[in-house]
Amino acid sequence: MSGATFILNGRSVPFKLGQSILDAARDNGVEIPTLCYLKGLAPSGACRICLVEVTGARSLMAACSTPVAPAMEVFTDTPRVHQARKLNTELLLAAGRHDCILCEANGDCGLQELAYRYGVDGSSFPRSEHIYPTEQENPFIVRDFSRCILCGRCVQACNQIVVNRAISQGYRGKDSKIVTGGDRPYHESDCVFCGQCVEVCPTGALTEKKLRGQGRPWETKRIRTTCPYCGVGCQMWLHVKEDRIVKVTAVEGAAPNDGRLCVKGRFGYDFLYSEDRLKTPLIRENGRFREASWDEALDLVTAKFKEIIDRDGPDAVAGVSCARSINEDSYQMQKLFRAVFKTNNIDHCART
Amino acid sequence: MTNSFADFAKARMIFVIGSNMTEAHPVAASFVKQAVLAGAALFVADPRRTALADMAEMHLPIRVGSDVAFLNGLMNVLITEGLYDREYVQSRCNGFEELKAKVLDYPPERAAEISGVDAETIRTLARRLASVKPAMLMYTLGITEHTSGVNNVLSCANLQMLLGNVGFECGGVNPLRGQNNVQGACDMGALPNVFPGYQRVDNAEVRAKFEKAWGVTSLPDKPGLMIPQMIDGLGNGKVKAFYIFGENLANTEPDIRHVEHCLASAEFIVCNDIFPTETTRFAHVIFPAAAWSENDGTFSNSERRISRVRTASPPPGEAKPNWWIFREIARRMGHKWPSKSAREIWDNEVSVLAPSMAGVKYNRIRGNGLQWPCPNEEHPGTPTLHKHRFTAGMGTLTPVDWTPPAEVPDSDYPLVLSTGRRLYHYHTRTQTGRAAGLNDLLGEETADISPFDAAELGIGHGEMIRVASRRGEVKVRANVSDRIPRGVVWMAFHFREACANWLTNPAFDPVSLTAEYKACAVRIERA
Numbered sequence: 109m110s111g112a113t114f115i116l117n118g119r120s121v122p123f124k125l126g127q128s129i130l131d132a133a134r135d136n137g138v139e140i141p142t143l144c145y146l147k148g149l150a151p152s153g154a155c156r157i158c159l160v161e162v163t164g165a166r167s168l169m170a171a172c173s174t175p176v177a178p179a180m181e182v183f184t185d186t187p188r189v190h191q192a193r194k195l196n197t198e199l200l201l202a203a204g205r206h207d208c209i210l211c212e213a214n215g216d217c218g219l220q221e222l223a224y225r226y227g228v229d230g231s232s233f234p235r236s237e238h239i240y241p242t243e244q245e246n247p248f249i250v251r252d253f254s255r256c257i258l259c260g261r262c263v264q265a266c267n268q269i270v271v272n273r274a275i276s277q278g279y280r281g282k283d284s285k286i287v288t289g290g291d292r293p294y295h296e297s298d299c300v301f302c303g304q305c306v307e308v309c310p311t312g313a314l315t316e317k318k319l320r321g322q323g324r325p326w327e328t329k330r331i332r333t334t335c336p337y338c339g340v341g342c343q344m345w346l347h348v349k350e351d352r353i354v355k356v357t358a359v360e361g362a363a364p365n366d367g368r369l370c371v372k373g374r375f376g377y378d379f380l381y382s383e384d385r386l387k388t389p390l391i392r393e394n395g396r397f398r399e400a401s402w403d404e405a406l407d408l409v410t411a412k413f414k415e416i417i418d419r420d421g422p423d424a425v426a427g428v429s430c431a432r433s434i435n436e437d438s439y440q441m442q443k444l445f446r447a448v449f450k451t452n453n454i455d456h457c458a459r460t
Numbered sequence: 461m462t463n464s465f466a467d468f469a470k471a472r473m474i475f476v477i478g479s480n481m482t483e484a485h486p487v488a489a490s491f492v493k494q495a496v497l498a499g500a501a502l503f504v505a506d507p508r509r510t511a512l513a514d515m516a517e518m519h520l521p522i523r524v525g526s527d528v529a530f531l532n533g534l535m536n537v538l539i540t541e542g543l544y545d546r547e548y549v550q551s552r553c554n555g556f557e558e559l560k561a562k563v564l565d566y567p568p569e570r571a572a573e574i575s576g577v578d579a580e581t582i583r584t585l586a587r588r589l590a591s592v593k594p595a596m597l598m599y600t601l602g603i604t605e606h607t608s609g610v611n612n613v614l615s616c617a618n619l620q621m622l623l624g625n626v627g628f629e630c631g632g633v634n635p636l637r638g639q640n641n642v643q644g645a646c647d648m649g650a651l652p653n654v655f656p657g658y659q660r661v662d663n664a665e666v667r668a669k670f671e672k673a674w675g676v677t678s679l680p681d682k683p684g685l686m687i688p689q690m691i692d693g694l695g696n697g698k699v700k701a702f703y704i705f706g707e708n709l710a711n712t713e714p715d716i717r718h719v720e721h722c723l724a725s726a727e728f729i730v731c732n733d734i735f736p737t738e739t740t741r742f743a744h745v746i747f748p749a750a751a752w753s754e755n756d757g758t759f760s761n762s763e764r765r766i767s768r769v770r771t772a773s774p775p776p777g778e779a780k781p782n783w784w785i786f787r788e789i790a791r792r793m794g795h796k797w798p799s800k801s802a803r804e805i806w807d808n809e810v811s812v813l814a815p816s817m818a819g820v821k822y823n824r825i826r827g828n829g830l831q832w833p834c835p836n837e838e839h840p841g842t843p844t845l846h847k848h849r850f851t852a853g854m855g856t857l858t859p860v861d862w863t864p865p866a867e868v869p870d871s872d873y874p875l876v877l878s879t880g881r882r883l884y885h886y887h888t889r890t891q892t893g894r895a896a897g898l899n900d901l902l903g904e905e906t907a908d909i910s911p912f913d914a915a916e917l918g919i920g921h922g923e924m925i926r927v928a929s930r931r932g933e934v935k936v937r938a939n940v941s942d943r944i945p946r947g948v949v950w951m952a953f954h955f956r957e958a959c960a961n962w963l964t965n966p967a968f969d970p971v972s973l974t975a976e977y978k979a980c981a982v983r984i985e986r987a
Contacts, residue, residue, distance in 0.1 A: 246900075247897030247900045271490055271494055271496075300482075318896065331753075331770050331772050332768070333752075333772070334640070334758075334769050335640060336640050336752040336759075336891070337640055338484060338638060338886075339639055339643060339761055340465065340485050340487045340761060340762065341640060341765060346753060351772070352773060362827070362828055363466060363765065363829075365487050372883075372884070376891065378896055379751075379892070380751055382894040385777070385779070386736065386746060386748035387777025387778060389746065389747055389748060390745070390746040391744070392743065402788070405747065406785075406792060409730050412744070413701055413789075414793065416728065420700055425700065426685055426690040427702070427703035428703070429650035429706075430705045433645075433757075434769055434782075435760060435766070435806065435810065436758065436810070437757070437781070437786075438649075439805055439810050440783040440805060441782070442649045442651075442656070443674065443786070444789060445703075446661075447670075447674040448795050450678070450679070451680055452661050452683055454649075454684060455652050455685070455686050456645040456651070456687075459972050
């Protein structure tokens with residue numbers, strides 16, 4: 109097994125038996141462009157962008173679905189390869205309404221990237237007419253079918269990664285469309301809005317409604333963090349523009365979630381910016397809360413705790429820590445109770 | 461969890477009990493479903509036919525609160541048919557004879573009578589479970605939120621040890637934690653009996669270590685109160701001052717009326733929170749806190765992985781990190797704490813004081829976190845617990861008896877109310893209720909009832925009904941669903957008006973004091 113090699117752009121390199129040309133090339137530092145392939149899943153060969161030249165083969169081969177054979181000679185960067193990718197990019201562009209100016213995917217689009225790289229705009233072929241209107245009735249996901257290249261990534265992600273089985277390929281030929289059961293809109297279907305389809309979409313066919321007009325990819329910085337909801341602890345990128353999260357995506361290949369999120373993790377972040385947020389310390393007086401300074405509020409709490417501990421003993425005070433806040437907060441609170449108040453009356457909601 | 465999420469998709473056999481993972485832990489469920497697509501056998505024990513049950517080889521619709529009887533029945537078959545892992549049990553476990561004597565009292569016929577799953581199905585499941593090794597067991601609050609919660613957990617552990625499944629990749633006993641940092645809050649010693657790293661407060665050596673580290677004397681040696689005792693303590697005057705950090709107890713605890721009476725009785729309540737809640741109404745002082753992405757820190761997930769939380773934006777107004785608030789109170793009481801950031805707290809205090817986390821430092825968890833135990837800075841962390849030997853030496857098989865829920869249906873309250881979480885909301889909606897869109901997908905609570913009960917009571921799908929228990933009653937829309945078994949009403953606690961906790965029973969497991977959220981008696985009628 110080990111020791112198997114093939115020739116990649118004139119260089120003898122190792123590969124694992126059964127590996128596709130695309131994966132083996134990636135492992136050897138050569139990126140072959142693709143719009144449909146998702147790592148770890150069966151290749152669909154739908155986009156025809158990953159074409160490469162294999163010595164002895166009559167036609168160009170799809171790198172995603174061609175297994176490497178020992179001593180196989182593969183070229184990923186020849187004029188013939190370029191010509192084919194260029195043509196296929198042209199065809200994909202012509203098949204849809206790929207006007208980038210208003211597209212949320214602008215700057216984060218696999219198709220745009222290829223068009224730029226190969227210098228094409230889809231004008232060599234007549235434009236297809238589009239029969240399916242954009243769907244945006246649900247709160248989170250905009251489905252713009254005119255930008256869909258039918259690569260099938262969303263279908264694979266839904267069926268094979270998150271296994272929600274809400275969408276599939278529908279209709280035939282020029283009527284082809286990604287559909288839910290009965291071709292209903294997302295919010296009337298089995299869709300659970302995990303947004304994995306948006307995460308893998310290589311174009312602007314699936315975009316996030318909340319993101320609209322909020323920021324371009326080049327305006328945002330990415331910050332890695334851990335999801336604030338359930339106990340899985342998914343790793344996520346916060347896309348932040350001017351101190352505001354405008355989008356959340358999963359960290360690819362990270363433990364524990366390996367590139368996936370759920371509806372709450374992906375779309376449930378904007379509570380942070382609610383007008384209801386508490387912004388100043390509050391003290392209750394005559395049944396009403398009034399704003400107070402930190403010093404006044406902290407002094408009052410300290411005085412009351414001291415008074416009660418002096419009068420009734422340390423076990424007359426008790427505290428509940430927060431199972432949603434950071435470790436360091438819980439550490440600090442139990443330290444306050446044990447070291448300062450001198451009681452072990454500290455608990456949190458793990459038991460309830 | 462003894463094991464890791466990375467095991468889920470690779471597992472060859474999975475037994476899920478008391479976990480509606482697709483809604484409460486959707487990403488974890490995705491790995492289980494992937495395992496099934498790859499050929500793994502899945503068994504789901506749950507009174508409701510959950511979405512995961514649709515993908516299972518067998519769905520075992522056990523009666524609410526019958527877990528121990530059901531699991532003892534499985535173990536009875538494993539032992540009487542000689543299917544358990546004799547070698548594993550002999551070499552790695554204590555207590556087999558005692559366990560055997562106990563489960564012999566639970567032949568499949570008796571387990572069937574209690575659980576409602578027929579004896580032949582119990583036999584078949586036991587044989588299937590013994591046919592693949594290792595198999596993973598996962599559970600969630602369906603196991604723990606019972607007056608028999610601790611016994612339910614012990615039964616899960618008994619089963620997995622009997623099958624020789626603990627201590628291996630793709631095996632083990634795996635409770636999925638409901639909240640992002642429940643694991644961490646435990647690890648940090650926000651518990652009445654242990655310091656950070658599960659070091660007991662009644663151990664003099666441990667206390668001496670913390671006294672030295674914290675520069676104090678006479679740390680208290682008696683375990684403190686648990687939440688239900690604190691709440692009752694407010695009611696009976698034993699607890700005068702109550703500090704509530706980021707909890708909405710007025711919605712989350714069983715029997716809201718009682719809880720609110722107790723909160724109203726407090727002499728002094730302080731809350732740290734990010735929003736006004738039903739609970740902060742009872743506060744005398746409210747401190748505005750920095751939220752999730754407004755401070756640096758760490759969370760610990762269900763698989764004991766300590767991962768970074770990072771700042772994306774400053775907190776609004778004058779809100780401050782919680783650790784700063786606690787530090788300021790300490791300072792005003794004459795204690796100068798040296799750590800001035802979450803990182804300093806972790807690197808200079810937590811990891812120094814908790815041996816199981818000694819190897820975890822901020823500079824080691826920039827990308828993927830580390831799973832404790834991680835005793836030194838060269839240690840790679842521990843994805844699987846109890847490999848080769850149990851942490852305590854030998855695994856203990858603990859015989860336990862089935863006990864019914866504290867409140868069972870009768871002629872006045874003929875149905876069982878069971879509760880939990882739904883996909884589109886989180887707890888009392890302080891967060892998800894304010895995230896645009898989630899209310900559109902789920903805007904109100906429903907009472908999920910079976911078509912049988914609906915037909916019997918003349919209740920139509922979507923009609924308003926009254927659900928009443930001995931504690932209170934709510935008006936709520938009926939959701940008639942064939943996923944609910946006859947005799948069961950199922951509700952969540954996300955919405956205040958129809959919160960299940962107006963109805964739930966403040967009966968607790970005698971050891972853990974976990975409330976029996978999963979079972980109380982109710983009656984329903986058209987509103």
